[in-house]
Amino acid sequence: MKKVFFVLALIIIAGLGVWKYKQQHSSTSAIVQYVPDDTAFYMGGTTSKSLADFFVDSPILGFSPSEKRALNEIQSELLTADTPAAKFLNALLTDYTEKTDGTYGAFSDYFGLAYEGDYAVYLHGLVPVINMPIADKQKIVNLFKTISEKAGVNYQEKTLAQQSVLSWVIDKNDLQLILATTDSSAIVTMITAKDTETDIDERLAQKPVPVSFEETLADIREQQDYTDDLVFMFDIEKLLKGLFTADNSRASQDFKRYFSDTPLAKKSLNDPDAQLCQADTLKLVSQAPRVLMGYNDMEVKGNQLIAKVNALLEINNEMVINVLESLQGHIPNHVGNPGDKITSLGLALDMDNLTPGVTKLWTAFTNADFSCPDLQEAQLKSKQMSPMVLGAFTGMAQGIKGVGLSLFDLELDAESELPLRLDFLFSVETSNPTGILSLLQMVPELASIRIPDDGSEVTLDLPLPVDFPVYAAIKGSHVVVYSGEKGKQAVAAISSEDLSPNALGFGSSMNYTKLVELIEKTDFSALPGTSMEGCMEIYSTLDTLRGTEMQLSYQTAVEQRGLSLDGSMILNKPQLKTSDIDITGQWKTAYLDDTCHWVSDGAEQWNEDGTGSYKESNDAASCDLYKSNYQWEKNGRTLTLTDISAPQYRDSCQDEWQQEATKETLVCEMINIKQDSFQCLYFMDGSEPFIYQYTRE
Numbered sequence: 001m002k003k004v005f006f007v008l009a010l011i012i013i014a015g016l017g018v019w020k021y022k023q024q025h026s027s028t029s030a031i032v033q034y035v036p037d038d039t040a041f042y043m044g045g046t047t048s049k050s051l052a053d054f055f056v057d058s059p060i061l062g063f064s065p066s067e068k069r070a071l072n073e074i075q076s077e078l079l080t081a082d083t084p085a086a087k088f089l090n091a092l093l094t095d096y097t098e099k100t101d102g103t104y105g106a107f108s109d110y111f112g113l114a115y116e117g118d119y120a121v122y123l124h125g126l127v128p129v130i131n132m133p134i135a136d137k138q139k140i141v142n143l144f145k146t147i148s149e150k151a152g153v154n155y156q157e158k159t160l161a162q163q164s165v166l167s168w169v170i171d172k173n174d175l176q177l178i179l180a181t182t183d184s185s186a187i188v189t190m191i192t193a194k195d196t197e198t199d200i201d202e203r204l205a206q207k208p209v210p211v212s213f214e215e216t217l218a219d220i221r222e223q224q225d226y227t228d229d230l231v232f233m234f235d236i237e238k239l240l241k242g243l244f245t246a247d248n249s250r251a252s253q254d255f256k257r258y259f260s261d262t263p264l265a266k267k268s269l270n271d272p273d274a275q276l277c278q279a280d281t282l283k284l285v286s287q288a289p290r291v292l293m294g295y296n297d298m299e300v301k302g303n304q305l306i307a308k309v310n311a312l313l314e315i316n317n318e319m320v321i322n323v324l325e326s327l328q329g330h331i332p333n334h335v336g337n338p339g340d341k342i343t344s345l346g347l348a349l350d351m352d353n354l355t356p357g358v359t360k361l362w363t364a365f366t367n368a369d370f371s372c373p374d375l376q377e378a379q380l381k382s383k384q385m386s387p388m389v390l391g392a393f394t395g396m397a398q399g400i401k402g403v404g405l406s407l408f409d410l411e412l413d414a415e416s417e418l419p420l421r422l423d424f425l426f427s428v429e430t431s432n433p434t435g436i437l438s439l440l441q442m443v444p445e446l447a448s449i450r451i452p453d454d455g456s457e458v459t460l461d462l463p464l465p466v467d468f469p470v471y472a473a474i475k476g477s478h479v480v481v482y483s484g485e486k487g488k489q490a491v492a493a494i495s496s497e498d499l500s501p502n503a504l505g506f507g508s509s510m511n512y513t514k515l516v517e518l519i520e521k522t523d524f525s526a527l528p529g530t531s532m533e534g535c536m537e538i539y540s541t542l543d544t545l546r547g548t549e550m551q552l553s554y555q556t557a558v559e560q561r562g563l564s565l566d567g568s569m570i571l572n573k574p575q576l577k578t579s580d581i582d583i584t585g586q587w588k589t590a591y592l593d594d595t596c597h598w599v600s601d602g603a604e605q606w607n608e609d610g611t612g613s614y615k616e617s618n619d620a621a622s623c624d625l626y627k628s629n630y631q632w633e634k635n636g637r638t639l640t641l642t643d644i645s646a647p648q649y650r651d652s653c654q655d656e657w658q659q660e661a662t663k664e665t666l667v668c669e670m671i672n673i674k675q676d677s678f679q680c681l682y683f684m685d686g687s688e689p690f691i692y693q694y695t696r697e
Helices: 004-017 030-034 049-055 063-082 084-101 104-111 139-149 197-203 214-224 236-243 250-259 262-272 272-285 318-327 351-366 371-382 389-397 434-440 483-493 512-520 532-546
Strands: 041-047 117-123 129-133 156-160 161-168 177-182 187-191 232-233 290-301 302-316 343-348 398-412 417-429 471-475 477-483 505-511 550-559 564-571 585-592 597-604 609-615 624-635 638-641 664-669 677-683 690-695
Touching: 004 177, 030 117, 030 129, 030 214, 030 290, 041 049, 049 104, 049 290, 049 532, 063 084, 063 272, 063 532, 084 139, 117 187, 117 197, 139 161, 139 177, 161 232, 187 197, 214 290, 232 236, 236 250, 236 272, 250 262, 262 272, 318 351, 351 371, 351 389, 398 483, 398 512, 398 550, 417 434, 417 483, 477 483, 505 512, 512 532, 512 550, 532 585, 532 664, 532 677, 585 624
Parallel strands: none
Antiparallel strands: 041 117, 041 232, 117 129, 129 187, 156 161, 161 177, 177 187, 232 290, 290 302, 302 564, 343 398, 343 505, 398 417, 417 477, 471 477, 505 550, 550 564, 585 597, 585 690, 597 609, 609 624, 624 638, 638 664, 664 677, 677 690
């Protein structure tokens, strides 16, 4: 497992440089000629400079405190592993965090990757291959040499397929990880002693495969209307056929030659029951053979990136498609727009067709002709659980096609911990509104609710201690409960909305900017059970959210080819590169106390020559009670303060100054950075971390 981890980790590190960006015209990547048509996995596309420029200052790893903690935990585990692979990864992570600020541009420059060009990650049989564009091939080669030497990991420079490569032997059977470079690309893959010269030539992009993935890729793009940015394909059926040696594909050939002497392969090739189960499994998988994903549109408009994404689970069974279509319900329109709300959630399911639909699927499975003992046993257990039981539960929900909840705004009362203002809309989409009201009568607390069926609105007397009004009404085919001005506007729009089937499953939207605004204006000290440690985690999470100014929405539905997910995204370009903020000048300070309140306490001065000072005054601001002088150094978002002399303190203005016993070094991780304010998570050896807030004077 450690060897596998080593291989996968290196591939992931290399693959992080692969980003998906749009060209102005459709083209076929030159890499595709090296991708075999029988590949079970492909992810590839074309990068463009315009979108690379958009993302250049955006974080891949922003090195927030939470990310640093995660990296530290990974490195701690690597150190305990004490293997060449772990040492290599630990050395690479250490070097990377010391030399970059975690942005996309810094990541690309660190590895010598190009901002534009063709890329692909795919399987050549069972062997992964990464081919990515590079700007400086010597940089990535020298980097991997240097990291190997620092980690004490042996490597070889040799010639394969008429090109110079770096090679790491990662097991006793001479399995080798290979880094090869051309003038425009870097290739990471593996080779073994059992590989032919042709295998090596194809993986190292020196010889095109006889039948490439080009035509299949073109078909996928046309079928799903995908752009050149990215096409993702995972062919479950092809992979299983390879693992079951059910065809003559590269994957089957690889399984036989690499694993024929393993117990798993011997059982797979010789056990009659295993072969029966493999055959039945392939029959089932052939009904849902592939997962596809790609972009239908991606473009930059000013400081915004606008993208539409589609994913599809292909389904080849007409009966299943028909059942799923019958189950489609309706997610209301108010759920889908993230621009006017904090978040929303919708669920679509036609309750009238749930029992008959599930019964059809149950009947098809229990009557299927299986030879596999495990599947036969599953059939017997399924026959003991008739889906007709569902009718007892779904009968009460007849007519329901979906539900939707949109949260437009929320303000909490700092003293009562209850909502002071709540702007929302909850709707039930149903062809039988009066039936929904009958269900409410079964809940004792709601039994007194009466909602007229003429569309007029009533104020609900809910058993909740809130001061704002909540209204309910029947608007056409929608039973609505709402509060607030935006909720009222959404109700007006929903009145004429019909219940045409538009989704199966979930739909949701999220506005990260509005979520950040909500968190920023929330008094966490009013929340029950809140502690300083809990607030520090909240502020750390807020920092992560602030780095993602995005509106996101998605919805799942049934289409002719299967079950699809369609999503849209609007991403704002960061206007401030947080690591470049100028901290020189004077700042007011406040610390977070045990009850999660900010308490003003002093002033900080950072000078351009790298010196700084901090002082605290008494309550009347008539004298200083604490002062320190130090050297400061800023690296990205890390600020280090080292005392020049031990700090001084006194209890009152009349007392003599006392001096601390030792000098200190404080390390600040800057979070929630704005032009005129930020917070510091301070860490000291042997002490619990604490948090300060800085506001420019």
